[in-house]
Amino acid sequence: MPNCDHEEEHAFAAARAKMNMPKEEEIASLATAFKAISEPSRLKILFALRQGEMCVYHITEAVGSTQSAVSHQLRILRDNHIIKARRDGQNVVYSLADAHVMAVLSLACEHLNCQF
Amino acid sequence: MPNCDHEEEHAFAAARAKMNMPKEEEIASLATAFKAISEPSRLKILFALRQGEMCVYHITEAVGSTQSAVSHQLRILRDNHIIKARRDGQNVVYSLADAHVMAVLSLACEHLNCQF
DNA sequence: CTATTATATGAACACTTATTCATATACTAA
DNA sequence: TTAGTATATGAATAAGTGTTCATATAATAG
Numbered sequence: 590m591p592n593c594d595h596e597e598e599h600a601f602a603a604a605r606a607k608m609n610m611p612k613e614e615e616i617a618s619l620a621t622a623f624k625a626i627s628e629p630s631r632l633k634i635l636f637a638l639r640q641g642e643m644c645v646y647h648i649t650e651a652v653g654s655t656q657s658a659v660s661h662q663l664r665i666l667r668d669n670h671i672i673k674a675r676r677d678g679q680n681v682v683y684s685l686a687d688a689h690v691m692a693v694l695s696l697a698c699e700h701l702n703c704q705f
Numbered sequence: 706m707p708n709c710d711h712e713e714e715h716a717f718a719a720a721r722a723k724m725n726m727p728k729e730e731e732i733a734s735l736a737t738a739f740k741a742i743s744e745p746s747r748l749k750i751l752f753a754l755r756q757g758e759m760c761v762y763h764i765t766e767a768v769g770s771t772q773s774a775v776s777h778q779l780r781i782l783r784d785n786h787i788i789k790a791r792r793d794g795q796n797v798v799y800s801l802a803d804a805h806v807m808a809v810l811s812l813a814c815e816h817l818n819c820q821f
Numbered sequence: 822c823t824a825t826t827a828t829a830t831g832a833a834c835a836c837t838t839a840t841t842c843a844t845a846t847a848c849t850a851a
Numbered sequence: 852t853t854a855g856t857a858t859a860t861g862a863a864t865a866a867g868t869g870t871t872c873a874t875a876t877a878a879t880a881g
Contacts, residue, residue, distance in 0.1 A: 591762040591827065592879090593796035599763045606753035606767035613745075615819045616752075620745045622813055627739035629732045630839075636732075637722035642711075645858060647719035651726070658840055660859055670816075677711065679848045679857045689816040693809055697738055700786075700805040703731045746869075761828060774870055776829055795827045795878045829876070837868075846859070851852100
C-alpha cells in the first residue's frame with residue numbers, strides 16, 4: 590500500500606473506479622472502435638470521405654495507395670460501423686457512417702492543436 | 706477509372722480530398738494518439754482516472770493488473786498527453802490531461818450506444 | 822550511510838496486424 | 852455466354868506491440 594499525502598482519497602477513487610468500471614465487453618468494443626481509426630492508412634480514408642462519398646477507385650487515388658490495401662482497410666472500417674457502403678452498379682460507394690466520426694476526429698485534432 | 710452514376714462528383718471529391726489531406730506528420734500524430742487509447746488495458750486506466758487522480762498502486766488495484774504492466778501503459782498514455790503526472794513524495798499521482806479525453810470517450814460510447 | 826517502499830524500464834516472447842500478391846466475386850455490356 | 856471492369860479476400864511475410872521478468876531509479880525513514 591502506498592503512503593502519500595492523499596492515500597485515503599486515492600483509495601476511495603480506486604474503489605469507485607472498480608465499482609463503475611465498464612464491463613470487459615464494453616471496454617473491448619471501445620478499444621476495437623478506436624483501433625479501427627488508429628492507423629494512418631485508415632485515417633486518410635476518413636479524411637478523404639469527409640469531402641463526400643466516393644467509390645473505391647477514387648478513395649485509392651485520394652489516399653495514394655493500392656486497390657487491395659484500400660479494400661482491406663475499408664472492410665475494417667465498415668465492420669466497425671465507421672463508414673457505410675452502398676452498391677452503385679459495378680461500384681461500391683463509401684461514406685462516413687454518421688456525424689460522430691468527424692466529431693471525434695475534430696476533438697482529437699483540437700487536443701493535438703492541429704487544424705485540418 | 707470507374708464508371709458509376711456519380712463518377713464526376715466522386716472525381717471532384719477525390720481531388721478535394723487530395724488537396725485538403727492533412728500532412729503525413731499530422732496523420733501520424735492522430736494515429737498515434739488514437740492508438741494510445743485503443744487498448745483495453747489503457748482504456749481501463751482512463752475510466753479509473755475518471756474517478757479522480759490516483760497513484761500507481763491504486764490504479765493497479767482499480768484495473769486489476771500488475772504494477773509493471775500498468776507502469777508501461779501509463780508511460781504510453783503520458784507520452785501522448787492523455788494523462789499527466791505529478792510526484793508526491795514516493796508516489797507519482799496520475800490524472801486525465803484535459804477534458805478532451807473524456808469527451809472523446811463519451812462520443813465513442815454514444816456511437817456504440819453504450820452508456821458508462 | 823542502509824533498508825524499504827514506490828515507480829520505471831530494458832529485453833524477450835507471444836500475439837496482432839498492414840501490406841503485397843494472386844485470385845475470386847460482382848456487375849455490366851455485347 | 853464471354854469479355855471487361857470494379858471490388859473483395861485468402862495466404863504469407865514483415866513490422867509493431869502488450870505482458871512478463873528482472874532490475875534500475877527515486878524518495879523516505881532510521
